[in-house]
Amino acid sequence: MRFVFTEDQRLLQDAVRDLLSKECPPGEVRSLWDDPVGRSRARWSALAEMGVIGLLVDADHGGLGMDEVDLVLLLEETGRVALPEPIVESAAVAPRLLADAAPAEVADAWLPRIAAGEAFVAVGLERSGPYVADAHLADLLLLQHGDELHALDPSAVTSVRQASVDGGRRIFSVSWTPGAATRLSSDPAALAAAADRGALAASAQMVGIADHMIEMTAAYAREREQFGKPIGSFQAVKHLMADALLKVDFARPALYRAAWSVAQRSPERPRDVSMAKAFASEAVNQAARASLQVHGAIGYTWEHDLQLWMKKGWALAATWGDAAWHRERVASWLLGPPA
Secondary structure: OOOOOOHHHHHHHHHHHHHHHHHOOHHHHHHHHOOOOOOOHHHHHHHHHHOOOOOOOOHHHOOOOOOHHHHHHHHHHHHHOOOOOOHHHHHHHHHHHHHHHOOHHHHHHHHHHHHOOOOOEEEEOHHHOOOEEOOOOOOEEEEEEOOEEEEEOHHHOEEEEEOOOOOOOOEEEEEOOOOOOOEEEOOHHHHHHHHHHHHHHHHHHHHHHHHHHHHHHHHHHHHOEEOOEEHHHOHHHHHHHHHHHHHHHHHHHHHHHHHHHHHOOOOOHHHHHHHHHHHHHHHHHHHHHHHHHHHHHHHHOOOOOHHHHHHHHHHHHHOOOOHHHHHHHHHHHHHOOOO
């Protein structure tokens, strides 16, 4: 299979990179760690105006009607800047989940609002982890109960904020009572597809995060001197960063293949998504270790920007199934269950 992104897809990626470099600088990411809400409606609206939020929403509901192959490059860019807003849940998971599993009147009510950037949607599936991200500002919560998908108004749940290694991440334990009035679907296939979209989106963000940490560290290594020479000239540092870059280069093709499989609803989707999530998790962890080793202890201090990306990468690696879970799924796909 020959896979090449189109010129239009690359141009949109460049436009999103330019927008986010202006709208989401490191100082903004840092400042939102201490903000009670921790999100920017203005930045979300800017992304919606560019079509990013509604990219997976069909044209009849105000979106661009594109697919995950178009979205994956943009998600990388959101990782590159450590975007705080819930792009994974609201833009990558919720639109397809509503279109596939919700009654028409529910989809008709919410998809235009998502595409316009007027609604945040929180998604709580079994594989996304025990907590629900951004439940504090959600206009709608899509929550899993067994094989059922339920839609709840924020007033119908009780949310308690939980600690996260990533200070910019807002996660909550959510208590609620399922019922016939809130149930949208009893289709486990739709839930499984949604979970794979979440894993794909998190993988794309991790590739962007890892890439940025490597760029940040390379710049530091060119400036920091020891024994009268830039530390980037030392073989040990070169090898360390080359190994990290190799992990990213291995993860990226797997990520793009997974995006194609999700977009095409391929039978190989579970295998390809799990390979992407495992490789991306390894890439972001390797990049974090190498970057921290090159920076030294300063890289983990509050004053340095590196810790913002490291912690976001670690948090994403643990969500939507960690690397070990996804490696086991790939093994089961290839080898079958143990005898």
